[in-house]
Amino acid sequence: MTTRGGGSGPGGRARLLLALGAFAIASCSPPPADPGSSPSKAAKSATKAEGAVETRDYPLRGEVRKVDPGASEVVIRHEPIPGFMPAMTMPFKLPAGTDFEDFQVGDVVEGTLKVKSRGGETVDYDLIGLEVARPAIATPLAAEASEGGAGPADRLRVGDEVPDFEMIDQEGERRKLSDFRGTVVALTFVYTRCPLPDFCPMMDRKFSELSRSIAASESRASHVRLLSLSFDPEHDTPEVLREHARIRGAKPPVWTYAAVPAGELARVAPRLGLAYGPVKGEFVHNLCTAVIGPDGRLARLEVGSRANAWTAADLLRTIAGLIPAGGR
Numbered sequence: 598m599t600t601r602g603g604g605s606g607p608g609g610r611a612r613l614l615l616a617l618g619a620f621a622i623a624s625c626s627p628p629p630a631d632p633g634s635s636p637s638k639a640a641k642s643a644t645k646a647e648g649a650v651e652t653r654d655y656p657l658r659g660e661v662r663k664v665d666p667g668a669s670e671v672v673i674r675h676e677p678i679p680g681f682m683p684a685m686t687m688p689f690k691l692p693a694g695t696d697f698e699d700f701q702v703g704d705v706v707e708g709t710l711k712v713k714s715r716g717g718e719t720v721d722y723d724l725i726g727l728e729v730a731r732p733a734i735a736t737p738l739a740a741e742a743s744e745g746g747a748g749p750a751d752r753l754r755v756g757d758e759v760p761d762f763e764m765i766d767q768e769g770e771r772r773k774l775s776d777f778r779g780t781v782v783a784l785t786f787v788y789t790r791c792p793l794p795d796f797c798p799m800m801d802r803k804f805s806e807l808s809r810s811i812a813a814s815e816s817r818a819s820h821v822r823l824l825s826l827s828f829d830p831e832h833d834t835p836e837v838l839r840e841h842a843r844i845r846g847a848k849p850p851v852w853t854y855a856a857v858p859a860g861e862l863a864r865v866a867p868r869l870g871l872a873y874g875p876v877k878g879e880f881v882h883n884l885c886t887a888v889i890g891p892d893g894r895l896a897r898l899e900v901g902s903r904a905n906a907w908t909a910a911d912l913l914r915t916i917a918g919l920i921p922a923g924g925r
Contacts, residue, residue, distance in 0.1 A: 703733025764855035788829035870900035
């Protein structure tokens, strides 16, 4: 194992330990017991199990694809993690004080992904013990063009018409974005197998909150459509999407899940700022949320680190401003 920069010991070798992606876990407390009753052993066991957090370690190995000191991130293209997630290219936040000169594009790194889950759902994760297993070769491998996505000059701007594209919804119906013309459309990109709480599951939670606020007003509900679009059409069939929608509480016509065929996605994704690599067995993606006005023109676009910063109340204000006065 070799680490570049700041080495110590024979040959200048050193281990660089990093703790990435730390998130707070809310404690789970059982309801107060009835003073006049004594809970059974089974009840005590059930209460304990409900709030129990299970920790499991998974080995992670991958290649550094991008070093971004400004965002305090290193993007790693990691191999499949059996029993947890498929191969992905994703950013890992590095702690303050990290020397980003220790990493170069093309470095092969290894570490341990420590995953915490409760009730089968991932609630937290840390990447620890990360080290450079093999330094980059003199000429690093070029990243796929789709990882960079369209440059700022090619990306849609507010006021631009959003290109039409086809999708297959959770009921197996083929639809086009243009079918929703006349309504305000908020869309985001996800895939149902994503296990990381701060990626697709977070977008699901935000759209769930947004859909409840929209559905609370009958008039507003008739003017707004939410689309959660999967970039994993081979796995996310209508049957899979329908079950996922049921679990998430998505109810058409307000909130619909749909899969975008690979060819369609490759054409439209860069214009919306979605970084996605259609590599077999790998999911290369960032976060992307867009709001489109009734006229089919882009009203708001959140990409990358900003895409997970918006709140339901915040996006609802943007949506409400696009609804005709009588529908608010």
